[in-house]
Amino acid sequence: MSEKNWEKRIAYLGPEASFTYLATKGLFPHDWHIPYKSIPECIEAVSEGKVELAVVPVENALEGSVPLTIDYLYHESELFVTAEVMSKIQQHLLVNKKFAENKEAIEEIYSHPHALAQCHKYLYYNHGGVRQTSYSSTAAAAELVSQTEDRCIAAVANFSAAEKYNLHILEHNIHDFHFNHTRFFVLSKQNIKHGLVPLQAQTKTTFMLTLPTDVSGALHQVLSVFAWRKLNLSKIESRPLKTGLGNYFFITDILADEEEPMLKGAVEELIALGCKVKSLGTYYTYVTPE
Amino acid sequence: MSEKNWEKRIAYLGPEASFTYLATKGLFPHDWHIPYKSIPECIEAVSEGKVELAVVPVENALEGSVPLTIDYLYHESELFVTAEVMSKIQQHLLVNKKFAENKEAIEEIYSHPHALAQCHKYLYYNHGGVRQTSYSSTAAAAELVSQTEDRCIAAVANFSAAEKYNLHILEHNIHDFHFNHTRFFVLSKQNIKHGLVPLQAQTKTTFMLTLPTDVSGALHQVLSVFAWRKLNLSKIESRPLKTGLGNYFFITDILADEEEPMLKGAVEELIALGCKVKSLGTYYTYVTPE
Numbered sequence: 001m002s003e004k005n006w007e008k009r010i011a012y013l014g015p016e017a018s019f020t021y022l023a024t025k026g027l028f029p030h031d032w033h034i035p036y037k038s039i040p041e042c043i044e045a046v047s048e049g050k051v052e053l054a055v056v057p058v059e060n061a062l063e064g065s066v067p068l069t070i071d072y073l074y075h076e077s078e079l080f081v082t083a084e085v086m087s088k089i090q091q092h093l094l095v096n097k098k099f100a101e102n103k104e105a106i107e108e109i110y111s112h113p114h115a116l117a118q119c120h121k122y123l124y125y126n127h128g129g130v131r132q133t134s135y136s137s138t139a140a141a142a143e144l145v146s147q148t149e150d151r152c153i154a155a156v157a158n159f160s161a162a163e164k165y166n167l168h169i170l171e172h173n174i175h176d177f178h179f180n181h182t183r184f185f186v187l188s189k190q191n192i193k194h195g196l197v198p199l200q201a202q203t204k205t206t207f208m209l210t211l212p213t214d215v216s217g218a219l220h221q222v223l224s225v226f227a228w229r230k231l232n233l234s235k236i237e238s239r240p241l242k243t244g245l246g247n248y249f250f251i252t253d254i255l256a257d258e259e260e261p262m263l264k265g266a267v268e269e270l271i272a273l274g275c276k277v278k279s280l281g282t283y284y285t286y287v288t289p290e
Numbered sequence: 291m292s293e294k295n296w297e298k299r300i301a302y303l304g305p306e307a308s309f310t311y312l313a314t315k316g317l318f319p320h321d322w323h324i325p326y327k328s329i330p331e332c333i334e335a336v337s338e339g340k341v342e343l344a345v346v347p348v349e350n351a352l353e354g355s356v357p358l359t360i361d362y363l364y365h366e367s368e369l370f371v372t373a374e375v376m377s378k379i380q381q382h383l384l385v386n387k388k389f390a391e392n393k394e395a396i397e398e399i400y401s402h403p404h405a406l407a408q409c410h411k412y413l414y415y416n417h418g419g420v421r422q423t424s425y426s427s428t429a430a431a432a433e434l435v436s437q438t439e440d441r442c443i444a445a446v447a448n449f450s451a452a453e454k455y456n457l458h459i460l461e462h463n464i465h466d467f468h469f470n471h472t473r474f475f476v477l478s479k480q481n482i483k484h485g486l487v488p489l490q491a492q493t494k495t496t497f498m499l500t501l502p503t504d505v506s507g508a509l510h511q512v513l514s515v516f517a518w519r520k521l522n523l524s525k526i527e528s529r530p531l532k533t534g535l536g537n538y539f540f541i542t543d544i545l546a547d548e549e550e551p552m553l554k555g556a557v558e559e560l561i562a563l564g565c566k567v568k569s570l571g572t573y574y575t576y577v578t579p580e
Contacts, residue, residue: 061534
């Protein structure tokens with residue numbers, strides 16, 4: 001029953017010091033972390049067997065689902081979720097140490113669009129006239145700031161990026177909403193649960209459901225299937241099917257194991273109703289320490 | 291019964307040659323179009339009385355809802371929808387005319403993140419190694435390309451941007467999915483329908499619903515209220531409430547007028563069930579010509 005004595009290869013949405021890196025290191029401290037440039041490349045790395053697992057962001061408490069993750073898992077991959085990780089998101093305003101003193105002189109602010117959106121009010125009221133530029137990640141924005149000495153630009157990024165790129169934290173915790181977590185999926189080719197069972201373990205199962213006909217009546221039927229069984233949905237969200245405005249599939253998280261008889265019965269009925277059911281499997285939730 | 295003889299001031303998500311500009315010009319050819327830098331600024335311009343109307347994107351057939359529009363309308367404004375406009379989205383790969391011949395040499399590709407996502411497969415298979423940089427809009431990316439002569443960069447943008455910035459279209463229609471429309475809201479302080487009644491007019495009403503307790507049971511109840519009345523929902527989508535992962539509000543589009551007795555009765559029952567109902571009003575749908 002001993003663990004295999006080799007490191008797992010784990011793809012994550014890079015670069016180093018990204019929020020995804022922090023989540024990956026939290027759950028897999030002793031494995032081999034390999035940064036990839038994009039979410040599709042992380043997913044393809046698992047599909048093609050280059051790595052055993054991939055960690056990608058799937059939902060943020062403020063911004064909602066990460067469309068690229070949801071859509072790629074639905075349309076382009078046959079992977080399963082083996083675990084989910086929740087991480088608290090704290091954003092800071094970082095500048096090159098050379099400009100640690102002159103707060104007024106910020107010429108441009110770089111970050112991932114989600115991070116800029118999460119700090120929208122702070123930036124609007126404190127740096128309203130300053131141009132905001134979208135960047136591929138918060139960590140890449142921090143790296144750019146570390147490399148730019150001829151003008152004072154700032155990045156919105158996490159503490160780990162400030163450390164890694166040796167930046168000055170001009171303002172701590174500039175995110176508008178106090179409560180902000182991001183949820184990450186750990187993806188695998190195998191439909192298994194990640195090994196360690198967390199405290200107060202509650203299993204969760206994610207289905208992607210495509211309804212047979214019109215949205216309103218069919219969604220009502222689908223929810224009836226869950227409701228009379230008292231199966232608790234912790235999430236239901238629609239995503240466009242890419243076949244036209246008004247055509248959706250639904251991502252549902254159910255607080256139950258797909259091997260439980262009640263959930264098995266629900267799936268059988270959903271299929272009988274004409275739904276397409278794509279299961280991403282059953283998994284546990286892990287929380288990274290602050 | 292004559293129209294007032296002055297131009298309406300209409301804010302739109304700029305810059306000129308953006309997809310929002312095309313939608314705005316399509317519905318209001320003879321009015322005063324004023325570009326704003328961001329969606330919140332467009333909405334605030336109406337709230338503060340600087341303009342009569344604002345046109346902002348609300349949903350794309352591929353990318354889904356525009357979170358900033360939905361969230362700002364829910365959390366920060368008391369505006370109504372007076373019309374919606376549907377526009378077909380066609381993306382092209384544009385380069386400076388100076389580089390019209392050397393296809394291999396593209397060093398970097400700029401565009402709005404949604405446009406890059408819409409052309410993800412084309413870019414992955416044809417320009418896989420080329421860095422993609424998010425930009426504030428497709429038109430701003432086109433402008434950047436027009437101003438950059440020392441290296442060959444490209445923009446993903448529409449035909450109008452190619453014309454305005456005098457760029458070479460290296461490749462037409464590079465979007466991955468053939469069917470791609472964007473839906474725009476025309477916002478006003480007044481809860482009225484835009485004047486001209488379109489052909490085959492079908493009224494639509496948008497509600498933002500906050501459920502009283504747990505998602506699964508409450509959503510089932512809400513849908514029951516619409517289902518037995520045969521009120522047709524053309525859309526239901528969840529957005530995070532920003533109070534924690536798992537707390538959502540729902541945007542619903544109902545194909546009915548909120549003055550109809552059936553819809554009035556539904557709203558009364560929703561309130562009795564403990565739902566918070568925020569109406570964005572009833573409006574008609576317009577389609578811009580291709």
